[in-house]
Amino acid sequence: MFISIFNAMESGVIYAIMALGVYLSFRVLDFPDLTVDGSFVTGAAVAAISIVNGVPTILATLFALIAGFVAGSLTGILNTKGRINPLLSGILMMTALYSINLRIMGQSNIPLLNQSTVFTQLRESWSDLGVDQALTNMLVSIGIERPPSTWSILIIMTIVTFLIKLGIDFYLKTEMGLALRATGDNEKMIRSFSANTDHLKIVGLGLSNALVALAGALYAQYAGFSDLNMGIGMIVVGLASVIIGESIVGTKSITRTTLAVVLGAVVYRIVVAFALRSQFLDTGDMKLITSGLVIIALVIPKLLANHKEIQRKRKKRLALEKQMEGEHYARS
Amino acid sequence: MLEVNHISLTFNEGTPDEKKALQHIQLKLNKGDFVTVIGSNGAGKSTLMNIISGALFPDVGKVTINEKNVTLLQEFKRSNYIGRVFQDPMAGTSPTMTIEENLAMAYSRNKKRTLKLGVNKNRRAFFKSALATLHLGLEQRLNAKVGLLSGGERQALSLLMATFTEPDILLLDEHTAALDPSRAALITNLTKEVVEKTGLTTLMVTHNMQQALDLGNRLIMMDKGQIILDISGAEKQALTIEKLLHEFQRIRGEQMGDDRAILG
Numbered sequence: 001m002f003i004s005i006f007n008a009m010e011s012g013v014i015y016a017i018m019a020l021g022v023y024l025s026f027r028v029l030d031f032p033d034l035t036v037d038g039s040f041v042t043g044a045a046v047a048a049i050s051i052v053n054g055v056p057t058i059l060a061t062l063f064a065l066i067a068g069f070v071a072g073s074l075t076g077i078l079n080t081k082g083r084i085n086p087l088l089s090g091i092l093m094m095t096a097l098y099s100i101n102l103r104i105m106g107q108s109n110i111p112l113l114n115q116s117t118v119f120t121q122l123r124e125s126w127s128d129l130g131v132d133q134a135l136t137n138m139l140v141s142i143g144i145e146r147p148p149s150t151w152s153i154l155i156i157m158t159i160v161t162f163l164i165k166l167g168i169d170f171y172l173k174t175e176m177g178l179a180l181r182a183t184g185d186n187e188k189m190i191r192s193f194s195a196n197t198d199h200l201k202i203v204g205l206g207l208s209n210a211l212v213a214l215a216g217a218l219y220a221q222y223a224g225f226s227d228l229n230m231g232i233g234m235i236v237v238g239l240a241s242v243i244i245g246e247s248i249v250g251t252k253s254i255t256r257t258t259l260a261v262v263l264g265a266v267v268y269r270i271v272v273a274f275a276l277r278s279q280f281l282d283t284g285d286m287k288l289i290t291s292g293l294v295i296i297a298l299v300i301p302k303l304l305a306n307h308k309e310i311q312r313k314r315k316k317r318l319a320l321e322k323q324m325e326g327e328h329y330a331r332s
Numbered sequence: 333m334l335e336v337n338h339i340s341l342t343f344n345e346g347t348p349d350e351k352k353a354l355q356h357i358q359l360k361l362n363k364g365d366f367v368t369v370i371g372s373n374g375a376g377k378s379t380l381m382n383i384i385s386g387a388l389f390p391d392v393g394k395v396t397i398n399e400k401n402v403t404l405l406q407e408f409k410r411s412n413y414i415g416r417v418f419q420d421p422m423a424g425t426s427p428t429m430t431i432e433e434n435l436a437m438a439y440s441r442n443k444k445r446t447l448k449l450g451v452n453k454n455r456r457a458f459f460k461s462a463l464a465t466l467h468l469g470l471e472q473r474l475n476a477k478v479g480l481l482s483g484g485e486r487q488a489l490s491l492l493m494a495t496f497t498e499p500d501i502l503l504l505d506e507h508t509a510a511l512d513p514s515r516a517a518l519i520t521n522l523t524k525e526v527v528e529k530t531g532l533t534t535l536m537v538t539h540n541m542q543q544a545l546d547l548g549n550r551l552i553m554m555d556k557g558q559i560i561l562d563i564s565g566a567e568k569q570a571l572t573i574e575k576l577l578h579e580f581q582r583i584r585g586e587q588m589g590d591d592r593a594i595l596g
Contacts, residue, residue, distance in 0.1 A: 170449075171447070173449055173450055174450060175436070175437075175443075175445040175446050175447070175448060175450045176446065178440075178450040179437060179440070179445050181429060182426045182437050185427060185429065186422075188418075189418075189425065190426070191407050191408045191411065192414075192424075192494075193411060193437060193441045194408050194409065194410075194411040194412050194440075194441050194442065195437075195440075197408065
């Protein structure tokens with residue numbers, strides 16, 4: 001039990017980077033970008049093929065980031081210069097990326113199990129610190145039977161993800177970031193304040209997909225393989241994280257919303273882990289669970305608000321009726 | 333300052349829907365001119381505004397700002413010189429951003445946007461003092477999201493955002509038309525104050541004849557894509573709504589067709 005939640009949190013913080021990317025396109029730019037399904041795999045593919053060919057792991061991960069940026073920018077160019085509708089630009093890019101990813105990998109699956117990855121390297125230098133021992137002893141003392149083999153991934157990835165979150169928070173408050181947000185909010189207005197909305201969209205989608213590809217690269221190294229089909233439904237996973245997080249944590253400010261997105265990704269993973277533990281659901285049902293979660297997260301808050309509104313009106317009506325009755329008696 | 337030379341634009345040319353939106357428009361604004369533009373619906377007022385701002389390009393003709401030919405310059409580049417306020421109060425601001433963020437965004441109009449923070453201590457102080465000139469108490473609400481403001485407040489903020497960086501030209505496109513009479517009067521007064529204080533070269537489209545008479549030093553009437561009347565100086569000061577309607581009738585030989593213009 002504990003170990004499956006622990007694993008869910010590990011993959012959750014990696015997926016959170018992807019969710020932050022989806023937040024940039026979907027919320028900030030108001031651009032439903034389906035490139036994500038392709039660029040996640042592009043990140044995994046570039047990292048995997050680089051590592052297999054002996055590129056240092058950090059550099060391989062960086063290559064993946066750049067590849068994602070290029071893919072996202074191309075979607076932006078299709079939309080702004082080619083004047084293709086946002087949804088369609090993303091779908092076209094996603095479809096094209098499927099073939100491109102296959103070209104990059106040369107085969108539909110690259111195993112990384114015997115390769116040295118960022119995480120195996122991390123683990124080596126981490127084990128000297130003795131943090132694992134301390135935390136494991138603590139867990140054993142409170143009665144957890146199968147403690148995780150390393151804490152390095154969870155702790156370091158949490159730090160990395162939060163640094164990225166803080167970077168996004170800062171960027172969205174810079175002069176360029178403000179213009180980017182305004183592009184998603186009111187394009188006509190920001191053009192009248194001399195911002196090149198085409199460039200902003202291209203850069204914004206580039207950044208978004210760079211994060212998605214980074215997450216793909218890290219996930220491939222975490223899971224030990226890159227697979228051509230690992231990106232299917234990724235956009236919905238990203239959306240699920242964004243929407244679940246927003247409905248739990250709220251969207252009062254940028255800082256809070258990005259925190260919501262990160263937590264949403266982790267919560268999503270934990271919920272899925274729980275769902276998969278039940279008797280009648282298996283791994284093939286994952287996409288169904290994801291869609292179900294998004295639907296619930298979208299519908300429930302609206303139903304609640306609606307219910308609240310009806311209650312409020314009823315209360316008001318009753319109070320008014322009572323008051324009128326009182327006046328009636330007073331007169332008669 | 334601003335010169336519009338022989339501008340013509342036809343929509344849907346060669347089809348049954350063909351519309352000559354502008355025909356040989358000739359207009360020259362000197363520095364500090366405040367010109368009000370009136371005319372019925374479809375007279376070409378908004379089209380003229382869009383050609384000056386770069387949202388539309390003319391079929392023929394030339395637009396120059398400060399002796400610089402900007403006819404084919406893209407809208408976002410041209411807005412280095414131009415401040416705009418739109419009719420729709422929702423159109424001039426970004427609703428999910430705060431008041432100070434909106435101002436910061438507008439502040440970058442004629443500067444390069446960098447990776448420095450949009451709002452810093454100095455700027456915040458400057459924004460506060462600028463907001464105070466609106467007398468709406470917005471300087472106390474710097475961190476309020478603009479989507480929470482009323483239409484009048486948003487339009488006042490739009491006006492400030494368009495003018496506080498002192499563009500060469502200010503374009504006002506019926507910017508009080510969507511407001512209730514008291515809010516419209518407030519925005520009209522603010523417009524007057526701002527233009528007087530900064531001496532901005534201004535072109536204001538309005539449907540309200542009284543407003544067109546009260547504001548500015550020059551009045552232009554448009555009809556069917558042409559400028560049919562251009563009055564300035566003392567002659568403009570002496571103008572009344574009756575005289576204006578009479579003048580229209582004399583030129584066009586018909587009743588002014590737009591009730592809104594008369595009722596305004």
